[in-house]
Amino acid sequence: QVQLQESGPGLVKTSETLSLTCTVSGVSFSSYTWSWVRQPPGKGLEWIGSISKSGGADYNPSLEGRVTISLDTSRSQFSLNLRSMAPADTAVYYCASCVHWWCLPHAFNKWGQGTMVAVSS
């Protein structure tokens, strides 16, 4: 059974860097592309970025310059670093992926439960 689980702080201060990790189980980690999506309270979904199995990353242009996604294949984990956090970055952060051939490359058939991150001064 494929599972994705986010972990990280629930609260960060303005101007600090958010670091989140997604731990993947039940699937061959090195075979797929992995993504982060966020959702501000009461609002819609926003793609943050994706990292391929080879380590190449694409980012939302609105966040480029502040965001880095990286892989730790040995631990079946991928991580999100978002710098210069502001109150507008308050959101539920999800990790997600397509882990079957039919949804490739980016129709997300697996999601983590999400982790709420609040930004305060």
Next chain:
Amino acid sequence: EIVLTQSPGSLSLSPGERGTLSCRASQSVSGNSLAWYQQKPGQAPRLLIYGASSRAPDIPHRFRGSGSGTDFTLTINRVEPEDFAVYYCQQYGSSRLTFGGGTKVEIK
């Protein structure tokens, strides 16, 4: 960047009715790489449709996706109580993924 515009913003339906949700793209979606998700309060989104018209495994047949190019539709035939939720479209035909703003399907 491809902008996805969903309409209507909200839709009131009675159980048993048909609901039609629209997703319009600012430019053609490559390969009809368009997905639909259902999201209930406090839950992660759930993939319903991929490739514009293919149902994901275990998704009931009352959910039907259609369309191509820039105009896509999600139809819910005979809405059931568990279908009241927010629905999002997403394009993945370009390396920069985008989501629509969502349609909330409410009980009339």
